[in-house]
Amino acid sequence: MPDTSAAPPDGRLPAIGPSRLRGPAARARRSRPLPADGRLTPAGERLLDAASELFYLWGIHAVGVDTIAEAAGTTKKTLYDRFGSKDALVALYLQRRAERWQAFVEAHLRDHASERVGVNAGVSRVLAVFDALEAWYAELIRGCAFVNAYAEIGGIDHPGVAVIRAEKEWTHALYVRLLTEAGVDDAALRDAVGAQLMLVHEGVSIMLTAGGRADAFDSARTAARRLLDGVA
Numbered sequence: 001m002p003d004t005s006a007a008p009p010d011g012r013l014p015a016i017g018p019s020r021l022r023g024p025a026a027r028a029r030r031s032r033p034l035p036a037d038g039r040l041t042p043a044g045e046r047l048l049d050a051a052s053e054l055f056y057l058w059g060i061h062a063v064g065v066d067t068i069a070e071a072a073g074t075t076k077k078t079l080y081d082r083f084g085s086k087d088a089l090v091a092l093y094l095q096r097r098a099e100r101w102q103a104f105v106e107a108h109l110r111d112h113a114s115e116r117v118g119v120n121a122g123v124s125r126v127l128a129v130f131d132a133l134e135a136w137y138a139e140l141i142r143g144c145a146f147v148n149a150y151a152e153i154g155g156i157d158h159p160g161v162a163v164i165r166a167e168k169e170w171t172h173a174l175y176v177r178l179l180t181e182a183g184v185d186d187a188a189l190r191d192a193v194g195a196q197l198m199l200v201h202e203g204v205s206i207m208l209t210a211g212g213r214a215d216a217f218d219s220a221r222t223a224a225r226r227l228l229d230g231v232a
Contacts, residue, residue, distance in 0.1 A: 044082040046072040052093045056145050060090055060152045090149070091159040097145050098167040101136065105174070108132035122182020122232045126197065127221055129174065133201065134217040143209035144202070172198045182232035189231065196227050 040048060050071035054063040065086050069076045083089040109128055142148055146164045153160050175194035184190050204220040207213045 041082065043072070043074045043078050047074060047079050047082060048089070048092060048096065051089050052096065055090065055093055055149070056097075056140075056142055060149060087159055090153070091163050094146065094149055094160050094163040094167070098163060098170070101167075102170060104136060105129060105132040108135070120182075120232070122178070123225065123228050125181065126175065126178050126228060126232070127224060129178070129201070130204070130217060130221050130224060133204065137205065137208060141209070143205040147202070147205070168198075168202075171201060175201075179232060182228075184232055193227055193231055197224055200224055200227070 047068060051063070051068045054068060054071060065076050065079050068089075069079050072079075079086075079089070083092065108131065109125060112128055112131065137143070146167050149160055150164050154164075172194050175197040176190050179190045179194055184193070200220050200223045204216050207219070208216040213219070
């Protein structure tokens with residue numbers, strides 16, 4: 001069942017005015033990389049923006065196409081003309097979110113990875129991913145959008161599942177790449193430690209949100225450093 005615990009008493013979803021998302025995630029949401037199949041029309045962009053916010057805040061199944069069209073100031077017909085189906089819109093929402101998160105973390109690695117005092121550069125870059133994730137989650141009350149989406153569409157023939165899988169594969173590949181840059185020469189070791197770092201990465205959002213642990217990122221960085229001891 002969709003999570004309606006945060007819904008207003010009358011059960012109506014809120015209108016979308018100025019974005020309720022703030023911080024890095026909101027700034028990234030406005031960056032608008034192009035979809036693979038070309039530029040969306042202005043109405044298509046409004047629909048995707050409205051759907052992205054509503055899907056994240058209220059869930060995919062809880063939000064219907066009429067609600068998205070109304071929030072975007074357009075029509076259901078326009079939604080289907082631009083995207084073909086709600087499933088396709090969900091997949092594009094997830095793809096855009098993945099692109100923005102990936103661009104955000106890569107920028108963070110460029111700008112902040114060497115700021116940690118007393119830690120070698122390779123380890124510092126790995127830990128910087130957790131710093132980026134903490135900044136990304138600063139105002140996100142629902143945790144990981146991809147995990148949330150999979151809880152709704154996993155196990156069925158839905159185009160969004162492939163996007164979720166690709167995002168998780170990218171995360172593992174990111175850690176493997178950083179371990180390579182840190183001088184870990186053994187490919188099997190890189191793959192194994194990368195998978196362990198990914199488990200910490202995925203777990204921190206659960207402990208922060210569902211677990212209510214304000215110290216989740218401190219614990220995650222401590223766990224990551226222990227995994228890296230003697231490796232990098």
